[in-house]
Amino acid sequence: xxxxxxxxxWPGTIALVVILLLVLVAVLAPWVAPYPQQGVGVPxxxxxxxxxxxxYWLGTDHLGRDxxxxxxxxxxxxxxxxxLIVAFSLLIGLPVGxxxxxxxxxxxxxxxxxxxxxLAFPALLLAVLMAAALxxxxxxxxxxxxxxxxxxxxxxxxxxxxxxxxxPYVEAARLAGVSHGRIIIRHILxxxxxxxxxxxxxxxxxxxxxxxxxxxxxxxVLPPTADWGQMVDAGRKFFPAxxxxxxxxxxxxxxxxxxxxxxxxxxxxxxxGTARASA
Amino acid sequence: xxxxxxRNLSVAIPTPDGDVxxxxxxxxxxxxxxxxxxxxESGCGKTMTGMAALGLxxxxxxxxxxxxxxxxxxxRENAARxxxxxxxxxxxxxxxxxxxxxxxxxxxxxVLRAHRDMPRQARHSEAVELLAATGLPDxxxxxKSYAHQLSGxxxxxxxxxxxxxxxxxxxxxxxxxxxxDVSVGAQVLALLRKLVAERGLTVLMxxxxxxxxxxACDRATVLYAGLSVxxxxxxxxxxxxxxxxxxxxxxxxxxxxxxxxxxEAIEGSxxxxxxxxxxxxxxxxxxxxMPVCALQAPPERTLAAHRxxxxxxxxxx
Numbered sequence: 001x002x003x004x005x006x007x008x009x010w011p012g013t014i015a016l017v018v019i020l021l022l023v024l025v026a027v028l029a030p031w032v033a034p035y036p037q038q039g040v041g042v043p044x045x046x047x048x049x050x051x052x053x054x055x056y057w058l059g060t061d062h063l064g065r066d067x068x069x070x071x072x073x074x075x076x077x078x079x080x081x082x083x084l085i086v087a088f089s090l091l092i093g094l095p096v097g098x099x100x101x102x103x104x105x106x107x108x109x110x111x112x113x114x115x116x117x118x119l120a121f122p123a124l125l126l127a128v129l130m131a132a133a134l135x136x137x138x139x140x141x142x143x144x145x146x147x148x149x150x151x152x153x154x155x156x157x158x159x160x161x162x163x164x165x166x167x168p169y170v171e172a173a174r175l176a177g178v179s180h181g182r183i184i185i186r187h188i189l190x191x192x193x194x195x196x197x198x199x200x201x202x203x204x205x206x207x208x209x210x211x212x213x214x215x216x217x218x219x220x221v222l223p224p225t226a227d228w229g230q231m232v233d234a235g236r237k238f239f240p241a242x243x244x245x246x247x248x249x250x251x252x253x254x255x256x257x258x259x260x261x262x263x264x265x266x267x268x269x270x271x272x273g274t275a276r277a278s279a
Numbered sequence: 280x281x282x283x284x285x286r287n288l289s290v291a292i293p294t295p296d297g298d299v300x301x302x303x304x305x306x307x308x309x310x311x312x313x314x315x316x317x318x319x320e321s322g323c324g325k326t327m328t329g330m331a332a333l334g335l336x337x338x339x340x341x342x343x344x345x346x347x348x349x350x351x352x353x354x355r356e357n358a359a360r361x362x363x364x365x366x367x368x369x370x371x372x373x374x375x376x377x378x379x380x381x382x383x384x385x386x387x388x389x390v391l392r393a394h395r396d397m398p399r400q401a402r403h404s405e406a407v408e409l410l411a412a413t414g415l416p417d418x419x420x421x422x423k424s425y426a427h428q429l430s431g432x433x434x435x436x437x438x439x440x441x442x443x444x445x446x447x448x449x450x451x452x453x454x455x456x457x458x459x460d461v462s463v464g465a466q467v468l469a470l471l472r473k474l475v476a477e478r479g480l481t482v483l484m485x486x487x488x489x490x491x492x493x494x495a496c497d498r499a500t501v502l503y504a505g506l507s508v509x510x511x512x513x514x515x516x517x518x519x520x521x522x523x524x525x526x527x528x529x530x531x532x533x534x535x536x537x538x539x540x541x542x543e544a545i546e547g548s549x550x551x552x553x554x555x556x557x558x559x560x561x562x563x564x565x566x567x568x569m570p571v572c573a574l575q576a577p578p579e580r581t582l583a584a585h586r587x588x589x590x591x592x593x594x595x596x
Contacts, residue, residue, distance in 0.1 A: 167375070167378075168370060168372065168375035168376050169375060169376055169377055169378040169379075171376075172368070172370060172376040172377070172438070172441075173378075173386070173389065173390075174363075175333070175362060175363055175367070175368045176363055176367070176368075176389075176390045176393070176441055176442070176444070176445050177362070177363025177364060177390065177393045177394060177445050178363075178389045178390060178393050179393060182389055182392075182393070186378070186381065186385070186389060187378055187381075190380065191380075
């Protein structure tokens with residue numbers, strides 16, 4: 001623990017703890033949520049729009065569901081969103097970047113110019129366009145965000161490969177007649193994968209934010225599934241009189257986004273880091 | 280017929296400031312089963328000649344030659360196919376030629392898998408055999424090791440074993456001993472000699488070290504400014520160098536100077552690779568230069584298998 005604080009500093013450590021708690025809460029949602037039924041979406045109209053109290057710590061929404069339970073169930077959606085977006089993006093971006101960097105020449109030109117097309121649009125606008133075209137829904141919103149996300153991984157992977165490609169041991173393997181596929185899997189992928197997975201882990205936060213933005217616009221997960229962005233949106237009608245409806249999920253988004261960003265900064269500036277750890 | 284037969288090879292690399300003549304005119308005849316040394320100072324084109332034979336010249340480089348054949352096949356068309364199959368490469372720095380995070384077994388197996396259609400178990404015993412052939416004690420342990428756990432000499436042996444694993448019968452060794460201790464370097468040279476004798480390999484040895492030529496090579500070619508200026512049996516080249524540059528190289532050896540005396544050096548430097556050369560390339564630095572040297576390309580002098588380019592008549596050294 002002291003070593004962790006030394007490495008990340010206090011803000012980074014706190015951010016890490018917040019994120020770990022979030023994951024724990026997501027996994028244990030049915031046990032930590034005070035009203036698991038309402039968290040899933042069962043209405044409780046008798047208590048609709050109650051203000052925060054000992055019974056409902058964060059108040060209830062327009063169907064009387066406990067906000068705290070909704071937010072806790074929302075962590076599941078948000079985290080899966082973030083992780084899946086990053087995973088999909090890696091799945092597309094990594095092979096594209098590997099091929100472009102490794103083979104170079106016209107393959108590189110073609111792939112990277114194609115990538116540039118996606119980067120030419122503002123990311124959120126493109127995501128909204130995609131989501132609108134595909135229609136709302138859990139998987140569609142993930143695909144929509146991934147489409148704007150993968151070009152960054154393609155670029156990062158390519159830049160890593162450009163360095164590795166000219167390593168003498170890669171040239172030696174090529175000279176010894178080892179096939180391209182095997183060289184990529186053995187020599188290139190493991191060394192590219194590490195910086196890329198670090199980047200991807202840090203991207204879960206921003207990705208989940210973008211997904212929340214989509215669902216705020218009504219292009220994400222559909223009710224009754226709990227989702228932070230969609231809850232902020234639903235609460236707008238009752239704002240500011242029933243301020244907790246929009247504010248509590250909004251504050252949650254803020255805290256989570258802040259935690260990821262602080263952790264990202266801490267990792268970048270980490271003291272006593274080694275070359276291996278930074279890779 | 281020579282295994283590698285190069286006649287007037289030139290490699291020009293276009294740049295915005297004009298062509299760089301990395302290799303101007305190199306002729307090489309390497310017979311099967313010999314170790315042929317190519318010697319010259321930095322920038323004389325020795326490495327580029329080797330790279331051209333592997334088909335690995337920089338993008339856009341122009342290769343021209345009257346003859347550029349390996350075992351009857353034109354290297355201009357077939358280098359990429361022969362590379363890694365019949366032509367292997369031993370690089371200067373064995374530590375860099377091995378991936379630091381993969382075991383030797385992995386890397387040996389990758390090469391064997393690319394060239395031999397054998398089950399896993401057979402590949403393993405083949406790897407053990409190849410490592411043993413390079414004189415590594417306890418090959419099983421070496422296979423389990425990583426590059427950093429081996430000494431420089433052991434790493435170079437592994438690299439040589441990898442080159443053998445491709446089934447290549449012609450190896451291009453680019454300064455294989457430069458990164459090694461003198462005593463270890465001598466062992467590696469002895470190993471190459473042994474492999475040539477036992478396996479019928481042929482080796483093109485690129486070096487800047489006359490000692491390596493004397494120790495390991497059967498024949499040698501001296502390069503200067505991208506030109507092959509002298510070639511012949513090592514004995515002749517070392518004992519009776521014909522070209523003044525070869526004589527100067529030998530005189531510059533520390534052993535050649537009496538103890539305590541100032542070491543000989545060759546004044547000046549090689550002509551810039553972009554320039555056009557009229558007459559003899561070495562003329563500006565040559566202690567015996569005559570007026571004709573700056574004007575006319577030198578004629579070829581021949582003494583049995585020993586050939587060199589010089590305006591000075593034979594025996595005037």
